[in-house]
Amino acid sequence: xxxxxxxxxxxxxxxxxxxxxxxxxxxxxxxxxxxxxxxxxxxxxxxxxxxxxxxxxxxxxxxxxxxxxxxxxxxxxxxxxxxxxxxxxxxxxxxxxxxxxxxxxxxxxxxxxxxxxxxxxxxxxxxxxxxxxxxxxxxxxxxxxxxxxxxxxxxxxxxxxxxxxxxxxxxxxxxxxxxxxxxxxxxxxxxxxxxxxxxxxxxxxxxxxxxxxxxxxxxxxxxxxxxxxxxxxxxxxxxxxxxxxxxxxxxxxxxxxxxxxxxxxxxxxxxxxxxxxxxxxxxxxxxxxxxxxxxxxxxxxxxxxxxx
Numbered sequence: 001x002x003x004x005x006x007x008x009x010x011x012x013x014x015x016x017x018x019x020x021x022x023x024x025x026x027x028x029x030x031x032x033x034x035x036x037x038x039x040x041x042x043x044x045x046x047x048x049x050x051x052x053x054x055x056x057x058x059x060x061x062x063x064x065x066x067x068x069x070x071x072x073x074x075x076x077x078x079x080x081x082x083x084x085x086x087x088x089x090x091x092x093x094x095x096x097x098x099x100x101x102x103x104x105x106x107x108x109x110x111x112x113x114x115x116x117x118x119x120x121x122x123x124x125x126x127x128x129x130x131x132x133x134x135x136x137x138x139x140x141x142x143x144x145x146x147x148x149x150x151x152x153x154x155x156x157x158x159x160x161x162x163x164x165x166x167x168x169x170x171x172x173x174x175x176x177x178x179x180x181x182x183x184x185x186x187x188x189x190x191x192x193x194x195x196x197x198x199x200x201x202x203x204x205x206x207x208x209x210x211x212x213x214x215x216x217x218x219x220x221x222x223x224x225x226x227x228x229x230x231x232x233x234x235x236x237x238x239x240x241x242x243x244x245x246x247x248x249x250x251x252x253x254x255x256x257x258x259x260x261x262x263x264x265x266x267x268x269x270x271x272x273x274x275x276x277x278x279x280x281x282x283x284x285x286x287x288x289x290x291x292x293x294x295x296x297x298x299x300x301x302x303x304x305x306x307x308x
Contacts, residue, residue, distance in 0.1 A: 010073055012037050012159050012191045013058055017067035020053055020215075027053040029215040030067070035193060035208075040186050042206030042223070043195040044294060049212040051195040055163050058193065059089065072158070085113060088152035090177075092164035096144055098137030102130050105147065106154070113155035121154035142169050149177060153185075160185050160192045166201065178205050203290040211294060218297050223290070230293050231268055234261045234284035235275050245278035247271070251296035263288050263296035 013035035020028040028050050035041045043051050056062040057069045060076030060083060069076060076083040097105060102125065110116045125132070128146035136144060145165065152160060160182075166174040182192050182205050196202050202209060203223065210220040219226065235245070236259050244253035249266040261284075264271055272282050288296075 010037075011035055011070075012072060013041075013193065014070040015054070015057070015064075015067065018054075018057060018064045018069060019066040020057070020062060021065060026215050028057075031212075031215070031217055032067075033210055033217065033220055035191060037191055038186060038189045039207040040182055040192040040194055040205050042202035042209040043193060043212065044197065044199055044202050044209060044290075045212035046298065047197060050215040051212055052163055053215075054212070055161060055193070055195060058161065059084065059087065085115075085155075086158045088155065088157035088160045090145075090148045090152045090160075090162050090165045094145055094148040094165075096136045096147060099135060101133060101135055102139075102147055103132050105136060106151065109151045109154075116155045120156065121150060124150045124153060142172070145169055145177070149181065153181065156190075158190055160190065162192065162194045162196075164196055165194075166196070166198065174201065199291040199294055200289070209290065211297060213298050226293065227287050227290070229265060229267075230288050230296075231264050231266065231271060232261065232284075232286050232288040232292060233264055233268075233271060233275070233282050234259060235278075235280040236283045237280045239279075245275070245280060247274055247278065249274075252299055259283075263292050 011034040013033070016032050018028050018031045019026070031050070031054065043054065045051050053062065057064055058071055058076065060080045063077045071083050072086060074083055100108065106121055106125070110118070110121075128143075128150060130139075130143060130146055130150070136147060139147065149165070162177070162182075166177050178201055182194065185192055186207070194202065194206065206223050208221065209223050209226055211218040221229075238258075240257040241260065244250070244255065244260045244262065247262065247264065249264045249271060250262040251264060253260050253262045255261050260280075268282070268285050275282050
């Protein structure tokens with residue numbers, strides 16, 4: 001459901017040529033991206049890639065040193081109240097006041113959001129099986145994550161920002177966050193920015209994936225399009241090879257001797273003739289996982305040989 005008066009064609013998040021340095025370290029290097037309304041936008045990358053720095057710019061906690069950041073068409077640094085009132089946020093740290101009981105923390109949080117839905121908050125408390133009389137400090141890590149998620153969702157935000165929300169949590173809590181909640185938000189026409197290094201989770205729920213590496217965007221595309229544009233090929237040679245073939249589009253090879261496997265950019269119809277020209281033949285072809293594409297893209301700038 002799109003909020004009244006909102007232009008559905010306008011991106012929820014827009015970054016243009018954003019650069020951020022911390023001393024000599026470049027955390028974001030001329031990053032430009034657009035997050036459309038009503039999608040789950042997966043932001044992936046290794047630790048230190050720039051994911052959390054990007055999210056802090058979206059939340060208005062950091063100001064871009066160069067470039068521009070717009071959230072709902074507004075500058076989150078210049079209008080933090082107007083922007084943050086429309087955002088739900090959950091991070092790995094999830095630092096909650098341990099001395100409060102769950103209902104007390106819910107009432108405290110309610111004051112910050114004009115569109116808080118009391119009925120929905122109570123529904124979420126029951127769904128997440130959160131005890132009313134227990135202090136937050138006595139809850140398990142998974143229960144505290146559920147409390148944070150309740151507060152992030154109860155005002156029905158137009159944008160839900162999740163920064164490594166399931167790191168270190170048990171599979172049941174991950175399921176609550178990723179499958180039950182994220183898809184529901186997106187199906188209502190709301191938007192989710194989901195940052196994680198757990199690529200199988202990102203692949204399970206995301207419509208669009210953006211990979212950051214050393215502060216730069218390596219790729220940003222719809223997940224289906226991204227997977228269709230990559231292949232995992234196993235190539236066999238009659239004579240053993242000391243090195244894999246110089247195949248255009250190959251990102252990273254693994255193997256030895258007669259048989260080598262590579263994650264490649266391109267389609268089989270374009271790659272097979274090049275394999276044949278190198279003296280090999282394709283004996284297996286499949287769509288790689290997001291994890292395989294990520295590893296190949298990040299490590300494959302120099303096409304390393306990964307020994308089996």
